[in-house]
Amino acid sequence: MTNVYKVLIIGAGPIGIACALECKKRNWHYVVLEKGALTNSLFNYPKNMTFFSTSEKLEIDDIPFISNNPKPNRDEALEYYRRVATSNELNIRLYEEVMTIKKLEDNFVVTSSKTKYHVNKVIIASGFYDIPTLLNVPGEDLPKVTHYYNEAHPYAMQDVVVVGASNSSVDAALEIWRKGGNVTMVIRGSEIGERVKYWVRPDIINRIKEGSIKAYYNSEVVEIVDTEITIKTPDGKITLPNDFVVALTGYSPNFEFLINSGIKLSNDKARLPQYDPDTMETNILGLYLAGVICGGMETHKWFIENSRIHAKIIIEHIETLSTKKI
Template sequence: MKIEKDIIIIGAGPIGIACALECKQRGFDYVILEKGTLTNSLFNYPLNMTFFSTSERLEINDVPFISNNPKPNRDEALEYYRRVATSNQLKIHLYEEVSSILEKNGQFIVTSEKQNYHAKKVIIATGFYDIPKLLNVPGEELPKVTHYYKEAHPYSMQKVIVVGASNSSVDAALEIWRKGGDVTMVIRGNDIGERVKYWVRPDILNRIEEGSIKAYFNSEIQEIKESEVLVNTSKGSISIPNDYVVALTGYQPNFKLLEATNITFSDDERHIPTYNTETMETNIPGLYLAGVICGGMETHKWFIENSRIHAKQIAEHISQNL
């Protein structure tokens, strides 16, 4: 079955939703295709996560975001973006993954697992939460190892190694410790990350200093075993008794879809896709990028706060070329 649209938007995160709002306001015939649930990445965040930004900086399309707290939490964000999508009756197909995008004679054939779409323009607004950056060590495949953290309760009264020193790592370490877990942090650098939330950083530093949470800086995991973890530290290799490893070492975008569409990339480790910073159009005419995907491996470059503008940039350019 072939469905014809002006615009196909891939990804129903906050920026994909912002793009849909712009399309609707301009009268474009559009649809969002999302492989998971609405705002799938936010849904998979830790249950008690608090945003760094205030609610007004997370707003899209001038729709007010009212929060009970100075910094909104995960549930408030899910409620906000859900209300934006439903109250505006946005056209969104959830649980429909796109497998390919083919440009042919100035048109795009977008194939999903359910049907084919023909579109004049395509906007890719996928995130970066799907593929974790692996440790690439023996034992990483063991069931005791996870690259995602949801809540602390399962780790109560367990010996837990948390890998990393980012916001997610620090939050997990503190929450697990407060729920009765025996927490050890393994950190490749020599300090807690500079981007850690300013109201949380003193907390983790104090817990480490007092010995409540153990931390090995300038260290890396060498091997993960059933009941222990071997760690290379600045003072040599040590064995740490262990029940679980929570490796929160970051994530990366799924570049396969972009590469298969012949979007070009920078030839360095950043792997930044090619696009016009004024219009967000890639080297493929009519194919646009929005949100965190624009940063390639630099996943800390684009956020909801500073990439909301992408939706308007794209919509204005499409208005001149549709």
């Protein structure tokens, strides 16, 4: 079965939803494809996560986001974006992964895990939460190792190593400790990350100072086995008893997918995808980027609050092109 659309949007996160709303306003024939659940990245955030941003900065299309506190939590965000999608009856197809994007002369053929689409324009708003940054050490594939953190209860009364010093690592370490886990942090740098939420950073620093949570700075994991973990520290290698490893070392966009779609990336570590910031159009005419994926490996560059505008920029550019053809 072949489907024909004016615009195909990849990713049903907040920015993908914002793009769909702009298309619907213009009565365009569009579709959103999402490989997982609605707002899949947010769904995979820790259950008790609180956003750094206030609720009004997470709003899309001026639709009010009312939360119990100034900074909403994960469940409130899921409810908000779910309500926006359902109340506006957006054309979103979930659990349908996009496999390839092929540019023809004036349009694209997009192949998904379920069917093929012929579309005029494509917007990639897929985020960067897909591929974890691996430790690349022996034992990383053991069942006790995870790169995603959900909740603390499974780690109660267990020896847990949390790798990293970002917001997710700090939140996990504090929650697990408070639920009765014996927490050790392994931190590559010399301190807790400067971007850690300002109301949380003093908490973790104090817990480390008082010895409630053990931290090894300028250190890294070198090997994981069933009941132990070996860490390289400035004072040499040490081996600790260990039940679980929560390696929250960051994530990256699916660069292979971008490259296979024809998008050029910078040659430096940032691996920035090529696009025009005035239109969000990539080096492939008719193929656009929106949201955090625009930052490549600079995953702290774009957020919901500062990339919401991408939806209007892209759709207005497509509208301008359509007008010129008339």
